[in-house]
Amino acid sequence: MIETQDVNFYYGDFHALKNISIKMETNTVTALIGPSGCGTSTFLRLFNRMNDLIDNARISGKCLIDGQDIYHKSVQVDELRKKVGMVFQKPNPFPKSVFENVAYGLRVNGAGNKSYISQCVEESLRCAALWDEVRDKLKKSAFELSGGQQQRLCIARALAISPSILLMDEPASALDPISTSKIEELIHELKKNYTIVIVTHNMQQAARVSDKTGFFMLGELIEYNDTKKIFINPDREQTQNYITGRFG
Amino acid sequence: MKALRRFAEHLVEGLLALSGSVTSLAILLIVIFLFKEASGLFGSPAIEKGYVLCVHSTNSTDVLNPYQIKRIFDSETANWNELGGKDMEISLFRFDDIFSLYSDEELGEDYSLLPEKLGETISQNPAILAFIPEKYAPAENPSVKILKIPEISFSDIFGGKEWFPTATPAPQFGILPLIAGTLWVSLFAILIALPLGMGVAIYLSELSNERTRKILKPTIELLAGIPSVVYGFFGLAVLVPLIQRTLNLPVGETAFAGSLILAIMALPTIITVAEDAMRNTPKAMREASLALGATHWQTIYRVVVPYAASGITAAVVLGTGRAVGETMAVLMVTGNAAVMPHSLFEPVRTIPATIAAELGEAPGGGVHYQALFVLGCVLFVITMAVSISAEIISKRNRGKQA
């Protein structure tokens, strides 16, 4: 379970997130939508502390995963990131072979056993619905795969270290429609085992894949509710306006 | 296991941070060692260590500065009245002269009577100036006055017009001729290289097509890669005889030869930096000028060059810095005469060339050695000033573009 309590986030002087409180249940898909620059990506990156990499960034409030404050001093960031996988907007495979890309997370976390690694790689690739396409190309460079395949490879890479949460930052925005639908199918499958948070600018996608939806605007969480409710009968007018395309 | 891994990582990261400071550390060490060795010169006695100068007690002179001493021993000052004393010819007495006046027996066993005899000699001659070892100085003799030995001062070094570090008894460490030589050679080098370099930079950034650029740029980079000793060799074997023949000079090793070689060596720096600056002129500015009916050439000299002015200045500053510090090529072609330069067509000597030529012969720890470190400090300060001003200029440049 993911929970935030009165989270504020600043880039230097810029107040990027304002008093966000939200609860996301285990094994659900939560979509975060909103006009670009509204803070969804920043919010998503709170959960694996990717924002730590930015200079002058500051956070206040609480950010809990399974009841534990992930910004507490005692938390090892790399351990946290093992638990909270992430898939980026653009596929970013490493300049290594398909196999090594998936094995990377295992290796940096200390796995050395060859048969264990190859078993994990195969499982992850199967989970990411990529195994059948790449089983003969495991030794090939990851750059030889198509864009959609690369993105699924990145998902497999994230799955290999068995996280419990998967963050997806517009995972399909750089892909063609066919690859996009493959990714969406995959999200449906993954939901059984993972808690998924996905940022998307594609309204239909949010409606198709998510159980709950949060609507952000100018750093504020305007509305957070069941996806069906948000898209059919939102409580707030701003949400209504955004969804029907009156701005954003 | 995990803790061990983390510890190892912290260790490596600490090492990385440490190596990050290595350049600052190097500069600090350079400053310390250069200035430490150089500082010994200030306050050293102006004449050879262990020696004193004595005069007759009636002589009104109490103190002689290093330059005066040198002129006396070079016979350029011959009368005490030139130094504010009585009108009498200076009679120089060197320590060795005592052995022609007295036999070994007269000087006694282990030269025990030497001070006495020296005292006698000096007291007999009111015009004498004796240069003798301190341990034999007749200090008790009332008619002998031991001159105070001045210390080598800041003004002797930075105001002195003679560089003659091997002169005895008073070596001269005036670095003005060397500074003048350095600036002289570098300045003319830049005067030659700047128009040339600017022209090529304009050609590269504005006129040439992609194909010419692709040939010319690496060519210029090749010029930058040639070692300075090869430039020096080329200058020595080709330019020097050429200059001597065409200008009908007694020697071809002149400031002009140095400037020519330095100009060639500074060209790549000037061209690349100036070209970069000009290429950075926004397209919109160019187009605005052309749209108002200016020709391409008018646009270049009214818009592009003024816009790139600070970049071009940085190029000049950096080029000058290179030229000032260049050693081998200059050493090989300028003839190395440590005199104030009067014309371009005389031999001169620059600071780096002096260090390179003399350090090998200067005994470690001696005043000459220390004087060469003073030169090193001067060079260091000049080039630091150059680097920092180039930094400031290019920073202002970046500020303008932002």
Place this chain on the structure above:
Amino acid sequence: MSKKTSQKIAFFIFRLLGLLVVGILVWILGFIVYNGIGVISWEFLTSAPSEGMTSGGIFPAIVGTLCLVAGSIVFAFPLGVMSGIYMNEYAGNGKLVRFIRIMTNNLGGIPSIVFGLFGMALFVNAFKFGDSIIAGSLTLGLLILPLIIRTTEEALKAIPDSFRTGSLALGATRLQTVARIILPMAFPNIVTGLILSIGRVSGETAPILFTVAAYFLPKLPTGIFDQVMALPYHLYVIATSGTDIEASRPVAYGSALTLIAIVLLMNMLAGILRKCFGKKIK
């Protein structure tokens, strides 16, 4: 004079200047190649100087230069790369880093003769290494440090951030990210810096004058505390203060050509490498 004519004249002059620069290079290279090519032979490269350095070869000088190249690289390359990594991957953009960067630039601007003085004061005298390969290598190493740091930083900067975030998001530490992803990717460009500094070290004379170079020493070095001859210094000696300058001219031409060949070869190699790798990363 019309606008058009003045433009024509100006552009004509600039074209001429461009040609002039090429002309100068051709002149210098042509002169040395023309005079030196006849001297170069297998024997010239592999035998010791003889008859007061007026004949024989330059083998000890080549060996000496190789020793100095190896010595300075061993010292400066790891240090420079580590420093570059620290600056680009760890240090962020604070005041301290700006200071370090300025210092690195300044170190690069210090004349080589000052390095020579410093090397003599510190390594030869204070550390009591004497004139030796190690003193010379350390001095030269300091000289090329800024070059290596700069190329390393540039190489690391060229790696897109997505690779860093991708690796960190998988639970890799910063160091693992650098060691397993970033360094291997940046390596070809870092090697460019290495090759450039080899060229630089082989050609430098002033820093080795008082730290290692021997006037004449046909014996090959046996340890790091030995003096050696070095190619650029050898050229300087036979060009200016040999026993018979006229008679040793052919040897000087041969040495100059060998030196230029080494240096330019290194520079070209670096250029080619950079070009190939530049294409690959796009």
